[in-house]
Amino acid sequence: MKNKQWIKKVKGYFDHHSIFWLQLPFLSLFAVFIIIPVLIAIGLSFTDFNSIQKPNIVGLGNYVNILTDDAIFMEHAFPNTIQFSIIVGVGGYILSFFLAWSLAQITKIPRTIMAIILYLPSMTSGVMLSTVWQVIFAGDKIGYLNSILLKLDIIQKPVIWLSDDRYLLLIMIIVSLWSSMGVGFLAMLAGILNVNKELYEAAYIDGVRNRFQEILYVTIPAIRPFMMFGAVMAIVNTFQNGSIGVMLSGANPTPGYAGQLLVTHAEEYAFVRYEMGYGAAISVLILILVWVISQMAKRLFIDKDR
Amino acid sequence: MQKRNKIKIIGINPRRFDRSQIKFYLYLLPIVFITALPIIFIFFNAFKPLDELLVYPPKFITLRPTLQNFRNLAATSANKSIPMSRYLFNSILSTMSVVLLTLTITVMAAYCMSKRKYRLKNMFFNINEAALMFVPVAVAIPRYLIIFKLGLVNSFLVHIVPLVALPVGLYLIKQFIDDFPDSVVEAAKIDGASDYYILRKVIIPNITPALATVAILSFQSSWNSLEASNYYINNEALKSFSFYMTTLTANSGNANGMVGQMTGNTVAGLGIQAAAALIMFIPNLILFIILQSRVMNTMSHSGMK
Numbered sequence: 202m203k204n205k206q207w208i209k210k211v212k213g214y215f216d217h218h219s220i221f222w223l224q225l226p227f228l229s230l231f232a233v234f235i236i237i238p239v240l241i242a243i244g245l246s247f248t249d250f251n252s253i254q255k256p257n258i259v260g261l262g263n264y265v266n267i268l269t270d271d272a273i274f275m276e277h278a279f280p281n282t283i284q285f286s287i288i289v290g291v292g293g294y295i296l297s298f299f300l301a302w303s304l305a306q307i308t309k310i311p312r313t314i315m316a317i318i319l320y321l322p323s324m325t326s327g328v329m330l331s332t333v334w335q336v337i338f339a340g341d342k343i344g345y346l347n348s349i350l351l352k353l354d355i356i357q358k359p360v361i362w363l364s365d366d367r368y369l370l371l372i373m374i375i376v377s378l379w380s381s382m383g384v385g386f387l388a389m390l391a392g393i394l395n396v397n398k399e400l401y402e403a404a405y406i407d408g409v410r411n412r413f414q415e416i417l418y419v420t421i422p423a424i425r426p427f428m429m430f431g432a433v434m435a436i437v438n439t440f441q442n443g444s445i446g447v448m449l450s451g452a453n454p455t456p457g458y459a460g461q462l463l464v465t466h467a468e469e470y471a472f473v474r475y476e477m478g479y480g481a482a483i484s485v486l487i488l489i490l491v492w493v494i495s496q497m498a499k500r501l502f503i504d505k506d507r
Numbered sequence: 508m509q510k511r512n513k514i515k516i517i518g519i520n521p522r523r524f525d526r527s528q529i530k531f532y533l534y535l536l537p538i539v540f541i542t543a544l545p546i547i548f549i550f551f552n553a554f555k556p557l558d559e560l561l562v563y564p565p566k567f568i569t570l571r572p573t574l575q576n577f578r579n580l581a582a583t584s585a586n587k588s589i590p591m592s593r594y595l596f597n598s599i600l601s602t603m604s605v606v607l608l609t610l611t612i613t614v615m616a617a618y619c620m621s622k623r624k625y626r627l628k629n630m631f632f633n634i635n636e637a638a639l640m641f642v643p644v645a646v647a648i649p650r651y652l653i654i655f656k657l658g659l660v661n662s663f664l665v666h667i668v669p670l671v672a673l674p675v676g677l678y679l680i681k682q683f684i685d686d687f688p689d690s691v692v693e694a695a696k697i698d699g700a701s702d703y704y705i706l707r708k709v710i711i712p713n714i715t716p717a718l719a720t721v722a723i724l725s726f727q728s729s730w731n732s733l734e735a736s737n738y739y740i741n742n743e744a745l746k747s748f749s750f751y752m753t754t755l756t757a758n759s760g761n762a763n764g765m766v767g768q769m770t771g772n773t774v775a776g777l778g779i780q781a782a783a784a785l786i787m788f789i790p791n792l793i794l795f796i797i798l799q800s801r802v803m804n805t806m807s808h809s810g811m812k
Binding site: 228237239305315317319324344387391394395427433440441444472484 | 549727733788
């Protein structure tokens, strides 16, 4: 009897505080592995922490050094990142919208098959990427690209594509574009398929003349929330893919710093040179950059209506 | 009738094939083909016998398919103290745990943020939405420090715990629950059902598409993950299959690439790598093909307002 009462009491307690207990696991893990790391990164970025000695506060020193004194940052990591993000981020985003839109124009079964194939590469993150592409870019004459170019007499001897600083960034861009049809692409496709058909009919009555106008005045405004989600996914994907150069070339720093992006620059300082404070400052710059770009996307897709 | 004709040019989600769709196929098919090409190569390479891998000029298509590469893959690891099956077991166990835990804790939190009213609710969700933009590689340093302080280094848990809180998962499930009628939840509440009961019997059965989608996403993040094996685990017996794969590629720059030095530069290595890549890739593929219609269903709720 007493036992039963006790159970009831416990149950009552949990029922009463259900919101707390239901959210506790997610929020605590979220805090420990996402919020706190960001806060620590911000904190560390003001120090000269090197993982051995006690860190000293250096104020904005790390940031000043990055912006004024870091030749690799200025000559390689930063311009590479800009080039990479514009082509992979913006280009990949436009490409995935365009492909999603095109897929929406055809019938269901071929559309589904093609959507699956286009989505496949985004599942090959990390190690698989380099294995998959090494078949093509292998440095000996058995590599597919080399063998084709040799046969066509475009090159005389095999090129070691992945270790050549002339080609590395280009290859990184190709590989990243290849794998950029991810969740955002699926979201935009789902969005386009769900646009109310009457909107199109009304628009054509109102004087929309061609497919291009249709996209601009009907499709995009109708799926703005999905465009926004796709944009965020594209931005994150671009920066998340930052270590692709290291994976392809197998070295950090990449040969001649040709494939060095902000992410790999931070990793090099943190885990190769052990200048963790400096690495953290670069990380913070990355997070700020991601946030600023997302806000710009938000302005483009959300605030317009309000 | 004339109006009909006009409407015919509106082609979103057509029911049947029409000649006007040919132009889309004209560029979609080549793009899709190019996209699939690298994966097709890996497929062929995985089943190529040694002499076909060696032949110059290289043949794209496998003439005499063999399982030799898969046998070699198993044999290569047998030379070391730890068999391949051990890595595979680690990956399967940790991935299953990550998926189950992610679904459980995410759906619990998403339900509260969608259907319950309390202070801070909007703040939590806004923080989570901002965290969609979170780039884990950018905070590798502090994550390392935290995992070190928590004593997770060299423990199997480090494969699981850091991956369980998945902001995009919470976002998608919450958006999906938002479209579930409040009145049903209210009615259950009036009948005296607890939140746990509502969650189990009302919400979860109705949001299986979103759960399937999040399961795929968390499967991918865990199955492909290298972070734990690279940074936090020294004990070879606890490392994952994706890590084992990096040791096969000689130029992965990995200090542990002992096997890589033995196989990576040789042609035999190419076949072994392809076989391993295929083993990595197939589960992703099958899972996505099975669940793709649910994923598309979930994605139609994913818009950011």
